[in-house]
Amino acid sequence: MNLFTDLRGVVVDALGQMAQAGELPAGLDYANVAVEPPRDPAHGDMATNAAMVLAKPAGMKPREIADRLAARLTDDRIAAAEVAGPGFLNLRLSPSVWRGVIAAALRGGSDFGRSAIGADQKVNVEFVSANPTGPMHVGHVRGAVFGDALANLLSFSGHDVTREYYINDGGAQVDVLARSAYERYREANGLEPAIREGLYPGDYLIPVGEALKAKYGTSLLDRPEADWLAEIREFATEAMLAEIRRDLAALGVRMDLYSSEKALYGTGRIEAAIAQLEGAGLIYRGVLEPPKGKLPEDWEAREQLLFRSSEFGDDVDRPIQKSDGAWTYFAPDIAYHWDKIDRGFDQLIDVFGADHGGYVKRMNAAVKALSNGRVPLDIKLIQLVKLFKNGEPFKMSKRAGTFVTLRDVVDEAGADVTRFIMLTRKNDATLDFDFAKVLEQSKDNPVWYVQYASARIHSVLRRATQAGIDVSDKALLAADLAKISHPAELDLARKVAEWPRLVEHAARAHEPHRVAFFLYEIASELHSLWNRGNDDATLRFVQDGDSATTQAKIALARAVGVVISSGLAILGVTPAEEMR
Known part of the structure; x- marks a missing residue:
């Protein structure tokens, strides 16, 4: 049920x-006609821009269209249609409409707000995709949470989603990993x-070295690198992937699929993808x-061999x-994205770190070329997370050597808190994460404030049950x-x-932070x-001695609980039933 639709x-x-x-003239395009919440709630329950967007193509004044449109809005749900300003039309709805929303939320339960706009389109969301050379760091935390929440959101809005991790195991960095693990093996x-x-x-490589000793004993000591590099590279890569x-x-x-860059080499897939472009x-x-800023002598x-990426919006052609x-x-x-297109995905989403900004245009160009413009690619860049504790920068992890690990963050703050806070800013904005603030119990802490609302709803249900009032969904309906x-x-x-409406807008924009x-x-x-009820007893959810009114008010609370539970599920957060 999308009332706005x-x-x-x-x-x-x-x-x-x-x-x-x-x-009105025949044949007008109504695609840009919208019905939305008004900026000022005092103006009504909903507002439509119909007169404003149709005035020019109709060759009419907006207010003239709005006046005629208001007269034709005779639907029982619309209590009043009021023309405002140059031609905006504000709608006031009957109170019965909002009561109907309460019932719809209770009937829908966890499906309330679920949308079919995705039309079962196959969407590939590739995220995290960290080099398998060490533990994941705090930057990966934000990308992982964003990608997972976006996948949840798209599934909730009717898309067929595959979560994919691309293992960057084909470059020189895995050779460096092997050499580092070998030194821990020697240790x-x-x-x-x-x-x-x-x-x-x-x-973190000390346990890998010990595992190598358990497998090989001393047999690899004093052997030339060529004898052990490939084997230790595979061993260490698998150990890092397990971590x-x-x-x-x-x-x-959770990932649905792990794809390997290394698997593309020697299989003809790279050559086939390039041949497709050729x-x-x-x-x-x-x-x-020469790159900008380079002197001729440099x-x-x-x-x-170059790809004509500039024909698809890139700044320059790119070497392949x-x-x-x-x-x-x-x-x-290029080969990896061609493989995703070949697997039949209708839409591709890549979640990259902020340092991949220069990669956006060239990758979009490749996908446009490989799919003949059929498959859209949306690359989401994840900005940095700045860690603090009581206002002071949070120090690096000794175990990692140079950075704070994902496990450091989760162990310190908890998975639920971490996930929610990582979605309290848009992905392309820097996020400050203060371990003290994200755990404090105050209105300024959004995760606590939302969880407190969930706990209050559960407490009302418990109190009513203890008073002998039936608060089952059947009774509330x-x-x-x-x-x-x-x-x-x-x-409310x-x-x-x-x-x-929020679900559909967030899904179309690929912005799960809107849910938070x-x-x-x-x-x-x-x-x-709830606070009004402290001063006005008639607004309390549990009305002593009046089970009928209590059931109606708890139906409202349950409807809110349905939304909070569904929203938290999209974010990957467990709703609180009580606060400790």
Whole structure:
């Protein structure tokens, strides 16, 4: 039930009637006609821009259209249609509409607000995709939470979603991992490790070295690198991937698929993807201009194999093969995305760190070229997280060597708190995470404030049950909701009505942070009504000696609880039943 979509249908039908009656030109496009909450609640329950967007194509004054449209809005749900300003049309709805929303939320339960806008489109959400060279750090936390919440949101809005992790195990960094693990293997055998510059210094490789000793004993000591590099690389990579999986599990993130970059090499997949582009005339040999800021003496012009990415909106064409014949980093990424297109996905989403900003245009160009523009790619960049504790910068992890790990954050704050707070800013804005503030019990802490609302709803249900009042969904659906009449109660029901619309807007924009914002808003409405009950006993959810009124008021609280539970589920957070 999306009340805003329903009322938009009423408006569009009225516009069609106006066109049939000759009050509007025939053939107008109503695509930009919207029905939304007004900026100022005092102006009504909903507002439509119909007159404003149709005035120019209709060759009419907006107010003239608005006046005629208002006269045709005779739907029983619309109590009044008022023209304002140059031609905005504000709608006031009957209180019965908001009571109907309460009933709809109770009937829908966890499906209330669920949408079909995705139409079962297959969407691939690739996120995290950290190099398997060490434990995940705090930057990965935010990307993991964002990607997982976005996947939840898209599933809730009717998409067929695959969560995918792309293992960057094809580059030189895994050789560095192998050499670092070998030094820890030597250490496990009683030798001094040579953790020279360029190797990974963290203590996390000590268990890997011990595991290598358990498997190989001393047989690899004093052997040339060529004898052990490939084997230790595979062993250490698998050990790091196992740790990454454990870290993701601690955060409540699961992947549907792990894909390997290394698996693209030697299989012909890279060559096939490049041949696909070459067949379209998009591959050529050429020499690039010097990068901006490079002096002539710093630049050596070399002929390379280039992709005509500039034909698809990129700034310059991009090299896919070096002059020595080796593939650039871009080539396997092209092959990987071609593989995703080949698997039949209708939409691709990549979640990258902020340092990948320069990769956006070239990757979009490749996907456009490979899919002939059929498959859209949306690359979401995740900005940095700044960690604090009591206002002071949070220090690095000794175990990791150079950074704070994902496990540090989860162990300190808990998975639920971590996930919610990571979604309290839009992905492209820097986020401050203070361990003291995210655990404090105050209105300024959004996760606590939302969880407190959830706990209050459960406490009301417990109190009513203890008083012998039936608060099952069946009983609440049979309650006399006409007893919900106070403006503050109807305001809370209005907020419940916004949930389905919010889901659709957040899903279309690929912005799960909107869910976190909305949960804070509806929690604020609930707390406001609760606090009013301290002064006005008639607003309390449990009315002593009046089970009928209590059931109606608890139906409202349960409707709010339905929304909070669904919203938290999208964020990957467990609703609180009581506060400790």
